[in-house]
Amino acid sequence: MSETTAAPELAAPRAPRNRRSTRTNYELYGWLFMRASGVLLLVLIFGHLYMNLMVGDGINAIDFAFVGGKWSSPLWQTWDLLMLWLAMIHGTNGVRTIINDYAERVGTRVVLKSALYLAFTITVVLGTLVIFTFEPCPAGADPELLASICFP
Amino acid sequence: MTAVLENSAEPDATPEVGAVPSFDVTLRIRRFNPEASEAAAYWEEFTVTAYGTDRVLDAMHKIKWEVDGSLTFRRSCAHGICGSDAMRINGRNRLACKALLKDLDPSKPITIEPIKGLPVVKDLVVDMEPFFASYREIMPFLITSGNAPSAERLQSAEQRERYDDTTKCILCAACTSSCPVFWNDGQYFGPAAIVNAHRFIFDSRDEGAEQRLEILNDKEGVWRCRTVFNCTEACPRGIEVTKAIQEVKRAMITRAF
Numbered sequence: 001m002s003e004t005t006a007a008p009e010l011a012a013p014r015a016p017r018n019r020r021s022t023r024t025n026y027e028l029y030g031w032l033f034m035r036a037s038g039v040l041l042l043v044l045i046f047g048h049l050y051m052n053l054m055v056g057d058g059i060n061a062i063d064f065a066f067v068g069g070k071w072s073s074p075l076w077q078t079w080d081l082l083m084l085w086l087a088m089i090h091g092t093n094g095v096r097t098i099i100n101d102y103a104e105r106v107g108t109r110v111v112l113k114s115a116l117y118l119a120f121t122i123t124v125v126l127g128t129l130v131i132f133t134f135e136p137c138p139a140g141a142d143p144e145l146l147a148s149i150c151f152p
Numbered sequence: 153m154t155a156v157l158e159n160s161a162e163p164d165a166t167p168e169v170g171a172v173p174s175f176d177v178t179l180r181i182r183r184f185n186p187e188a189s190e191a192a193a194y195w196e197e198f199t200v201t202a203y204g205t206d207r208v209l210d211a212m213h214k215i216k217w218e219v220d221g222s223l224t225f226r227r228s229c230a231h232g233i234c235g236s237d238a239m240r241i242n243g244r245n246r247l248a249c250k251a252l253l254k255d256l257d258p259s260k261p262i263t264i265e266p267i268k269g270l271p272v273v274k275d276l277v278v279d280m281e282p283f284f285a286s287y288r289e290i291m292p293f294l295i296t297s298g299n300a301p302s303a304e305r306l307q308s309a310e311q312r313e314r315y316d317d318t319t320k321c322i323l324c325a326a327c328t329s330s331c332p333v334f335w336n337d338g339q340y341f342g343p344a345a346i347v348n349a350h351r352f353i354f355d356s357r358d359e360g361a362e363q364r365l366e367i368l369n370d371k372e373g374v375w376r377c378r379t380v381f382n383c384t385e386a387c388p389r390g391i392e393v394t395k396a397i398q399e400v401k402r403a404m405i406t407r408a409f
């Protein structure tokens with residue numbers, strides 16, 4: 001009769017990999033998008049900073065009229081829309097990566113990512129709405145504060 | 153115009169020819185005994201006399217053989233070939249058999265911990281199974297189609313050169329266990345699996361590149377790499393690990409478009 005001593009209880013190795021097939025190209029596209037949008041953002045952000053802070057009176061020229069004037073032009077509407085969308089998708093995808101890299105528990109990930117996507121949606125919807133529905137010449141406003149385009 | 157040669161060195165200061173200087177070195181080792189009533193990890197210091205030619209492994213042998221036989225670690229070849237003794241020495245992953253004590257400033261205690269991110273079994277021994285599981289997943293063997301040729305599968309020197317760097321891997325896990333993405337939840341394939349996939353993906357004789365790229369395109373695959381470069385710094389074989397990972401990424405992108 002052979003007697004066996006039970007092996008000591010060891011800390012369990014990591015749970016076996018439970019990989020649902022995730023072999024889509026999404027992560028590949030995400031990785032490429034970060035680089036492509038990064039290059040575009042470089043132009044958009046520094047172009048934006050230059051136009052607002054350096055040209056003419058620089059930062060002292062920024063007021064309601066300045067913004068109203070800019071958003072009456074399709075060029076700046078497109079520029080700002082592109083900057084808003086690219087920076088938001090880029091930044092959100094970047095923070096998504098950071099959450100994946102640092103949050104250890106599934107629950108933490110779900111909560112953080114839900115908050116992230118909510119913030120993304122609110123910012124993008126409101127931002128887009130403002131760019132397209134901005135009223136540069138509100139009726140009854142102090143003419144001192146309005147852009148020259150309001151007085152044809 | 154005359155050069156004067158002055159011999160001011162004191163005669164006693166000249167070391168004996170061939171003598172190796174000896175010194176005391178303190179190793180601060182992270183220990184864990186699973187059989188202890190309260191199994192918790194703790195630090196223990198050992199001071200031993202070592203020589204200028206000694207490696208960390210020699211000092212650890214001295215402790216195990218002469219001071220405390222319960223100190224547990226893996227080693228086999230003792231010459232940087234088998235990949236058994238990767239450990240975290242002064243915060244960096246190295247092979248104990250390749251790290252010279254004199255290069256580590258032996259005037260201060262040298263800290264030695266098990267490699268991170270894998271479950272500790274005892275003292276410096278970790279469970280390597282999760283590491284080898286992802287190694288197996290990338291199919292580290294030659295994949296071909298058709299009948300086997302009657303002679304060797306020929307390859308030019310240039311074709312061999314293409315993946316030369318990644319053939320040097322000894323599967324020590326120093327790279328994977330130095331990666332902060334792997335530390336997080338251990339789900340990332342890890343640099344070593346990608347290095348060994350690279351070794352076949354870029355081998356002109358192999359026909360399994362498609363499958364391996366497909367496997368590493370997983371959400372826990374190459375795209376989790378954040379180019380931290382810890383793996384390249386950790387590799388005792390000097391493999392350019394981060395570069396190999398980027399080459400696999402590039403192959404996936406050219407395949408997708």
Ligand code: HEM
Nearest residue numbers: 034035038039041042045087088090091093094095097378
């Ligand atoms: C100025 C032009 C920009 C360039 C060239 C750029 C470039 C990049 C690149 C290439 C990455 C990927 C890094 C990686 O995969 O390891 C990245 C990540 C990231 N970017 Fe940008 N980006 C720019 C602007 C922005 C802006 C405006 C935001 C915020 C809205 C932002 C937020 C992030 C975040 C949160 C990450 C993730 C960090 C990480 O992965 O380590 N970036 N950026």
Ligand code: SF4
Nearest residue numbers: 321322324325327387
């Ligand atoms: S790539 Fe280098 S560090 Fe990584 S397992 Fe192979 S030999 Fe070790």
Ligand code: FES
Nearest residue numbers: 230232234235249
């Ligand atoms: S003991 Fe073999 S690599 Fe160090």
